Amino acid sequence: MRYLKWTVLVTLALLVFSFLHYTLPQTDIVRIVGTENRRMDLGENSWFWASPDVGTAPSNSRDIFFINAVYPDGSTMEYRNEDTGWGWPPYFKMDSSSLNTSAKELQSTADAPKWVAVTHYGWRNQLFTIFPNAISLRLVDGPEARIIPWVNIVILSFLAFVLFMAWRMWAQFKERMIEPAVIEAQETLDDLDRRADRAKAGIGGWFNRLFGRK
Structure with a gap:
């Protein structure tokens, strides 16, 4: 990728x-x-x-x-x-x-x-x-x-400013919206993994008690 x-x-x-x-x-x-x-x-x-x-x-x-x-x-x-x-x-x-x-x-x-x-x-x-x-x-x-290419200087400077502002807007959007969403999703997945581990351990303990295993 x-x-x-x-x-x-x-x-x-x-x-x-x-x-x-x-x-x-x-x-x-x-x-x-x-x-x-x-x-x-x-x-x-x-x-x-x-x-x-x-x-x-x-x-x-x-x-x-x-x-x-x-x-x-x-x-x-x-x-x-x-x-x-x-x-x-x-x-x-x-x-x-x-x-x-x-x-x-x-x-x-x-x-x-x-x-x-x-x-x-x-x-x-x-x-x-x-x-x-x-x-x-x-x-x-x-x-x-x-x-001196004044026209090119003005146009390229304007384009550079537009690109910089677009990059700053994307960085702020990523910081405020995407990164918190990713962190929340990761925390949710971690929580699900912990619950799955506890459920697996609980089922394993139930089978052990059922069949008399220690």
């Missing part, structure tokens, strides 16, 4: 971590090298993509904006640029067209780089054709610019 308990707890922790890592905003400092509008036919991985742009009809085949970027070390990254609308995650993004225009304006070359902080959520996975969704763009002084 101990191994089963820890397996369940570790699995639950991994699921929560993956959910938060995918959903919470992250910021990359990159150089934008291009944008494109690509026709995509969404299949099994469609739940990793946002809903169609606000005001358009739902479809598994649609045009999607992309932002192509390069990290300071030369590695590449591609971001999708989709509205999230009123759905999940709750970024309420409805300006993908405007963001695409901003991305075009922020394009630069290696000789005259413009470093841009791209805030996004999601993962990049080439095997399953998954792209992070860009939420906002802003110019920064350089590739070493320091970005």
Whole structure:
């Protein structure tokens, strides 16, 4: 049971971590090298993509904006640029067209780089054709610019507080309700055992007297 308990707890922790890592905003400092509008036919991985742009009809085949970027070390990254609308995650993004225009304006070359902080959520996975969704763009002084994730700090601090309060409520409930009930049940069982022992001893004594045993 101990191994089963820890397996369940570790699995639950991994699921929560993956959910938060995918959903919470992250910021990359990159150089934008291009944008494109690509026709995509969404299949099994469609739940990793946002809903169609606000005001358009739902479809598994649609045009999607992309932002192509390069990290300071030369590695590449591609971001999708989709509205999230009123759905999940709750970024309420409805300006993908405007963001695409901003991305075009922020394009630069290696000789005259413009470093841009791209805030996004999601993962990049080439095997399953998954792209992070860009939420906002802003110019920064350089590739070493320091970005403090205030939103993540506030959200994670709030979740930690909620978990702490839930743990305290459970500890108090266990102390006031469960432990006394367990102790009472154990005392009842012990009392029943003592009564059974006395009854057994009484029956044994009766048989001994009946058959003249000493």
